Amino acid sequence: MAKYPSASILLLVAVVCVSGVAQTIGLDIHNNICKSLVKTRGYICQEHQVTTEDGYILRLLRIPYGRFGSKSTTDQKPPVLLQHGLLTDAASWLLNPPNQALAFILADKGFDVWLANARGTDSSRGHKSLSTNDPAYWDWTWEQLAAYDLPALFNYVNNQTGEKSHYVGHSLGTLTVLAALSQQKLRNSIRSAALLSPIAHLGQISTSLVRVATLTFLPEQFYIFGLREFPPLGRLEQTLQTIVCIHPGVDCSYILTAITGPNCCVSPSSLDLYYEHTPQSTATKNIVHLSQMIRSGTVRMFDYTLPHTNMQHYNRFTPPVYNMANIPKDIPLFLSYGGRDALSDVNDVKALLYDLKDHDKDKLVEQYVEEYAHLDFIMGWNANRKVYDPLITFFGQQ
Numbered sequence: 001m002a003k004y005p006s007a008s009i010l011l012l013v014a015v016v017c018v019s020g021v022a023q024t025i026g027l028d029i030h031n032n033i034c035k036s037l038v039k040t041r042g043y044i045c046q047e048h049q050v051t052t053e054d055g056y057i058l059r060l061l062r063i064p065y066g067r068f069g070s071k072s073t074t075d076q077k078p079p080v081l082l083q084h085g086l087l088t089d090a091a092s093w094l095l096n097p098p099n100q101a102l103a104f105i106l107a108d109k110g111f112d113v114w115l116a117n118a119r120g121t122d123s124s125r126g127h128k129s130l131s132t133n134d135p136a137y138w139d140w141t142w143e144q145l146a147a148y149d150l151p152a153l154f155n156y157v158n159n160q161t162g163e164k165s166h167y168v169g170h171s172l173g174t175l176t177v178l179a180a181l182s183q184q185k186l187r188n189s190i191r192s193a194a195l196l197s198p199i200a201h202l203g204q205i206s207t208s209l210v211r212v213a214t215l216t217f218l219p220e221q222f223y224i225f226g227l228r229e230f231p232p233l234g235r236l237e238q239t240l241q242t243i244v245c246i247h248p249g250v251d252c253s254y255i256l257t258a259i260t261g262p263n264c265c266v267s268p269s270s271l272d273l274y275y276e277h278t279p280q281s282t283a284t285k286n287i288v289h290l291s292q293m294i295r296s297g298t299v300r301m302f303d304y305t306l307p308h309t310n311m312q313h314y315n316r317f318t319p320p321v322y323n324m325a326n327i328p329k330d331i332p333l334f335l336s337y338g339g340r341d342a343l344s345d346v347n348d349v350k351a352l353l354y355d356l357k358d359h360d361k362d363k364l365v366e367q368y369v370e371e372y373a374h375l376d377f378i379m380g381w382n383a384n385r386k387v388y389d390p391l392i393t394f395f396g397q398q
Contacts, residue, residue: 066108079112079165084171085199085378095379100381164191165189166194178327192398207260209252211294338376341373
């Protein structure tokens with residue numbers, strides 16, 4: 001019987017436990033992002049709080065200007081909102097040196113940079129009435145991120161700056177903005193959107209580890225057993241070892257590659273910082289929702305399984321589908337995807353691009369980086385040249 005290798009077990013357990021201990025003893029994680037990753041590099045870092053319509057209190061970080069050029073707060077600098085992916089936080093944009101990390105590059109190029117932290121992460125665990133110990137706190141999926149978090153963040157930045165914002169999303173941060181735009185939200189507050197490792201269709205996802213976990217309904221099992229926060233401390237390693245990693249075709253010898261694909265260009269020092277800040281918590285219900293999308297191959301709302309329960313939520317027996325073709329055709333979009341990405345699979349991205357086939361041609365930029373996997377887009381040492389330079393040029397044209 002194949003086993004999950006001991007070194008990877010220790011690494012995964014250490015990462016999960018460090019995250020869990022930090023949450024338990026109340027370490028000031030959100031200040032660590034500003035203090036250890038921003039201010040130590042010579043940048044100003046501000047902290048803001050944004051409360052969503054459904055009561056979640058999000059911490060929003062701001063780098064108002066770069067190390068060079070005008071530091072005047074009255075100068076008009078185009079705002080840009082950066083939204084991280086699943087199981088990460090705002091730190092994901094800050095893990096490389098300043099000349100390689102997108103947040104710093106944008107600040108040095110004259111942008112007013114805002115870094116979001118999704119609900120449930122160490123920096124955004126507040127709520128007007130609920131504690132993270134309350135199951136109700138975790139009763140959400142990426143739908144609520146699209147319906148409540150993004151509008152609240154955009155509105156806040158708009159109120160602070162008086163301008164529409166550019167947007168950069170990675171992974172799950174692309175799905176949420178695409179879903180919101182498909183429902184005609186954000187139209188009056190977004191200037192353009194750059195989608196790195198875009199996620200919408202997931203039916204052809206190529207990571208065997210994630211696919212096996214999905215097809216064996218592991219997220220649903222965690223949820224049934226009452227584990228509302230993901231990753232479930234003390235359960236994940238055992239589950240991987242006894243169920244997922246023994247499955248034929250699943251190679252757990254290097255867990256990150258097994259999930260994201262073989263990243264070509266992530267340095268060991270950046271990877272060390274990555275492990276210090278991951279995994280960040282999300283709702284188990286969110287993982288269940290993504291698993292449903294992988295199995296069904298559709299971009300649809302959460303399926304409550306029982307027809308009468310779906311009827312209560314949606315007034316129909318099956319969940320409604322997000323129609324990506326409904327995204328306003330004049331919203332400028334920049335899509336950058338990689339040939340080795342196991343989560344944002346090329347075929348799934350092509351399905352998204354087909355949905356966007358009627359988009360205004362001069363408003364849609366497609367970029368394919370053959371050697372890139374999932375994390376290369378936010379941590380690749382050469383992403384500044386391959387991805388960020390074209391992205392900034394795209395912003396400048398809007």
